[in-house]
Amino acid sequence: xxxxxxxxxxRVSSEAAETFVSNYYQAINSRSTLLPFYINSSPRYAIxxxxxxxxxVVATPADYSQLLExxxxxxxxxxxxxxxxxxxxxxxxxxxxxxxxxxxxERNGGRVSIAVxxxxxxxxxxxxxxxxxxxxxxxxxxxxWDSMSKNPARGVKxxxxxxxxxxxx
Amino acid sequence: xxxxGRVGAPVGRETRSSAMKSKSxxxxxGGIQKRGRGSTRTDGDGxxxxxxxxxxxxxxxxxxxxxxxxxPSTRAAAAQSAKGPSRTAQNVLKHLTNGSxxxxxxxxxxxxxxxxxxxxxxxxxLRVGGLKQSKAASNPGGGLNDLxxxxxxxxxxxxxxxxxxxxxxxxSHYVGDYVYIGASEVDAEELIKLNTFTFAGTPLEVxxxxxxxxxxxxxxxxxxxxxLRSRLQSILSQRYLGANKLLKLDSLASDTxxxxxxxxxNRERALKTFKGLMAICDGLFKTDKEKxxxxxxxxxxxxxxxxxxxxxxxxxxxxxxxxxxxxxxxVADIQRMDRxxxxxxxxxxxxMTGNPIEAADPNYQATLLExxxxxxxxxxxxxxxxxxxAEKEAASKPKPIPQNGPDFRDVxxxxxxxxxxxxxxxxxxxxxxxxxFYDEDSQxxxxxxxxxxxxxxxxxxxxxxxxxKLSRNLTKINHQNARVQRLFQGANTIGDAWKTLPFTRHxxxxxxxxxxxxxxxxxxxxxxxxxxxSIGVDGLIIAVHGEFDEHDQTTNATGKRSFSRTFILxxxxxxxxxxxxxxxxxxxxxxxxxxxxxxxxxPEPAVHSQHQAMIAELSKQTGMxxxxxxxxxxxxxxxxxxxxxxxxxxxxxxSR
Numbered sequence: 001x002x003x004x005x006x007x008x009x010x011r012v013s014s015e016a017a018e019t020f021v022s023n024y025y026q027a028i029n030s031r032s033t034l035l036p037f038y039i040n041s042s043p044r045y046a047i048x049x050x051x052x053x054x055x056x057v058v059a060t061p062a063d064y065s066q067l068l069e070x071x072x073x074x075x076x077x078x079x080x081x082x083x084x085x086x087x088x089x090x091x092x093x094x095x096x097x098x099x100x101x102x103x104x105x106e107r108n109g110g111r112v113s114i115a116v117x118x119x120x121x122x123x124x125x126x127x128x129x130x131x132x133x134x135x136x137x138x139x140x141x142x143x144x145w146d147s148m149s150k151n152p153a154r155g156v157k158x159x160x161x162x163x164x165x166x167x168x169x
Numbered sequence: 170x171x172x173x174g175r176v177g178a179p180v181g182r183e184t185r186s187s188a189m190k191s192k193s194x195x196x197x198x199g200g201i202q203k204r205g206r207g208s209t210r211t212d213g214d215g216x217x218x219x220x221x222x223x224x225x226x227x228x229x230x231x232x233x234x235x236x237x238x239x240x241p242s243t244r245a246a247a248a249q250s251a252k253g254p255s256r257t258a259q260n261v262l263k264h265l266t267n268g269s270x271x272x273x274x275x276x277x278x279x280x281x282x283x284x285x286x287x288x289x290x291x292x293x294x295l296r297v298g299g300l301k302q303s304k305a306a307s308n309p310g311g312g313l314n315d316l317x318x319x320x321x322x323x324x325x326x327x328x329x330x331x332x333x334x335x336x337x338x339x340x341s342h343y344v345g346d347y348v349y350i351g352a353s354e355v356d357a358e359e360l361i362k363l364n365t366f367t368f369a370g371t372p373l374e375v376x377x378x379x380x381x382x383x384x385x386x387x388x389x390x391x392x393x394x395x396x397l398r399s400r401l402q403s404i405l406s407q408r409y410l411g412a413n414k415l416l417k418l419d420s421l422a423s424d425t426x427x428x429x430x431x432x433x434x435n436r437e438r439a440l441k442t443f444k445g446l447m448a449i450c451d452g453l454f455k456t457d458k459e460k461x462x463x464x465x466x467x468x469x470x471x472x473x474x475x476x477x478x479x480x481x482x483x484x485x486x487x488x489x490x491x492x493x494x495x496x497x498x499x500v501a502d503i504q505r506m507d508r509x510x511x512x513x514x515x516x517x518x519x520x521m522t523g524n525p526i527e528a529a530d531p532n533y534q535a536t537l538l539e540x541x542x543x544x545x546x547x548x549x550x551x552x553x554x555x556x557x558x559a560e561k562e563a564a565s566k567p568k569p570i571p572q573n574g575p576d577f578r579d580v581x582x583x584x585x586x587x588x589x590x591x592x593x594x595x596x597x598x599x600x601x602x603x604x605x606f607y608d609e610d611s612q613x614x615x616x617x618x619x620x621x622x623x624x625x626x627x628x629x630x631x632x633x634x635x636x637x638k639l640s641r642n643l644t645k646i647n648h649q650n651a652r653v654q655r656l657f658q659g660a661n662t663i664g665d666a667w668k669t670l671p672f673t674r675h676x677x678x679x680x681x682x683x684x685x686x687x688x689x690x691x692x693x694x695x696x697x698x699x700x701x702x703s704i705g706v707d708g709l710i711i712a713v714h715g716e717f718d719e720h721d722q723t724t725n726a727t728g729k730r731s732f733s734r735t736f737i738l739x740x741x742x743x744x745x746x747x748x749x750x751x752x753x754x755x756x757x758x759x760x761x762x763x764x765x766x767x768x769x770x771x772p773e774p775a776v777h778s779q780h781q782a783m784i785a786e787l788s789k790q791t792g793m794x795x796x797x798x799x800x801x802x803x804x805x806x807x808x809x810x811x812x813x814x815x816x817x818x819x820x821x822x823x824s825r
Binding site for chain 1: 566567568569570571572573574575576612614616617618620621622641642643644645649652653656658686688690691692693694695696703704705710712714731733735737751752754756758761763764766
């Protein structure tokens with residue numbers, strides 16, 4: 001099995017995190033549907049994502065959306081820093097038996113799982129006076145096997161959330 | 170304060186009404202300025218009565234009155250052809266309603282100190298003297314347009330060859346004896362060359378100025394303008410019922426005073442008149458508060474309004490209005506009210522009876538309730554109570570996602586034991602810690618957030634110097650090399666990185682648990698260190714948030730910092746410890762205390778009202794102030810009987 005080298009792991013994990021972070025918080029801020037970001041959206045994953053928000057386990061991305069909705073239309077998440085580590089260079093969980101060009105995909109870091117930690121600020125309500133708090137959020141992203149099929153759907157995400165831990169600080 | 174006017178101002182009403190319908194240029198002036206006072210002067214914008222005998226008599230320049238042949242000017246011609254009963258009134262209204270808000274405000278409020286900055290950005294200003302003494306001064310518009318045209322034409326004509334361009338005067342206005350003009354810097358350079366040039370028989374004086382006197386300076390406002398203003402003010406004051414804080418602007422078109430002024434001759438004039446009235450209203454009050462207190466209700470009934478755009482200015486002039494009567498108008502559908510949407514944030518009552526909308530749109534009342542958040546009453550029927558409005562407001566307020574205690578789904582105490590050991594060792598024995606939990610595949614990085622929000626009472630943030638070189642904040646570290654270098658891999662590398670980081674002292678987890686928030690849950694899919702399970706092995710992901718005291722050994726600085734640290738733990742490699750750190754991500758920010766997530770997460774409102782009731786009861790029984798009662802209850806953890814006992818004990822002790 002040709003594992004990706006360290007340089008590839010760093011590049012793939014940083015870039016995946018970068019893309020994820022900007023898309024995910026944009027989706028939250030614009031009240032878009034969150035399901036496509038989670039392994040819940042992929043039939044290849046038998047388990048749902050583990051979503052823990054302020055100490056409470058949230059069953060589904062839709063439930064999380066509902067919590068976010070309750071924060072009012074002015075709620076806004078802004079990223080101040082993030083960091084990412086490659087965790088498992090060849091993630092296997094839920095993988096199909098035959099991944100197209102598996103050796104190449106694997107060598108290029110296509111199967112890596114990634115831990116992302118984000119620090120940012122959460123503003124509730126509009127305007128300068130609106131209260132702001134810090135938040136820290138950690139995700140574990142895993143490969144979206146559906147994106148490796150022969151004809152992946154357009155705009156399909158390459159990594160999905162398997163684990164999420166959010167805390168307002 | 171009521172709209173006041175000089176009620177006793179004498180007005181030649183009878184002459185005016187006859188002049189009104191006349192079309193000749195000579196008689197288009199309204200009666201106001203025809204009552205020859207012999208002291209007619211130019212008004213603020215240089216509008217001068219061409220046919221006023223007084224104006225000519227007053228001339229001091231050699232300009233011969235018999236030869237005041239108007240110089241042909243397209244701009245002036247347009248003005249000349251304007252017809253209407255009261256030209257002055259028209260001018261006043263033009264100035265009241267046109268132009269920028271600042272000129273409007275300054276115009277109406279006069280020297281009341283409400284003056285706002287004019288927008289003069291990017292323009293150079295010149296002061297031009299001589300127009301008043303020139304023959305052109307008797308032209309329509311006081312010759313201002315002729316002067317401007319002359320200056321633009323003349324200065325442009327000096328530019329030849331590739332410099333050829335049209336000089337443009339962007340702004341101009343008359344103040345006292347001078348005309349102030351604004352033009353771009355390069356154009357101003359050319360215009361200033363016209364100094365001493367002869368214009369209409371008079372040498373011009375063109376000088377550069379930095380200060381432009383305010384346009385609406387009362388001192389240079391003509392008597393006519395002042396008089397019309399006072400007429401309108403007088404009309405307004407008759408229509409103001411101070412006791413009811415009501416301004417009755419109903420049936421304006423049948424107001425004989427307004428009609429005789431010629432203010433409602435046609436639709437366009439009527440609209441301008443209305444804007445003028447609003448501007449005068451606005452100018453009567455020194456502060457918004459004063460206005461808000463004086464006028465709570467306005468009636469616009471029976472004004473033939475078919476779109477509120479015609480009276481949109483009511484919403485901007487009286488944003489705090491509480492009651493509005495729109496009955497007996499011609500509003501046909503809700504679109505015709507669209508311009509008021511999102512305005513009148515304090516409107517409580519509206520009357521729409523007698524408008525076609527009543528029959529056309531059965532839902533219009535519901536729409537109005539949506540548009541005006543405080544609206545309770547439509548057409549005299551209460552549709553919602555203040556309580557319902559308050560409830561709706563409360564419901565729309567942002568509600569933070571509730572905080573709960575630790576979500577610590579540990580497996581066999583692995584996470585707990587790791588954390589108990591970790592922070593003590595990190596403070597005291599980093600080399601020992603690294604050798605116990607980290608191996609050649611473990612990863613560590615630190616990222617700093619230098620922009621974090623802090624509590625207002627938090628101490629000033631510590632400097633970041635000791636962390637900058639290591640920080641792997643990927644929003645800032647964009648280059649692949651730096652990203653590789655700042656991800657520390659392997660126990661030795663991590664140990665070396667830790668040596669460069671400042672000394673820390675974390676609070677004792679057992680003693681000060683509330684200074685931490687710790688969440689922990691299992692995660693599958695880690696590399697099996699034994700290489701047996703290809704699917705991977707399960708581990709834990711732990712997120713810890715907290716604070717530590719820092720002592721920077723290089724700068725000797727000490728202080729607090731806040732951190733978040735994520736660990737991914739997995740089973741140890743063969744022949745090593747039981748668990749290993751797969752990943753260790755440290756995030757730092759300026760110190761700010763954590764929310765206490767251990768506080769009772771029971772539904773808060775219930776507890777709160779219960780507490781309030783206990784405070785009230787304790788105050789009643791003991792005679793203590795509510796504050797003392799609360800302190801007392803907090804001390805005994807809200808056990809009412811204990812609070813009473815404590816009170817009695819203290820009372821006995823103090824009476825001894």
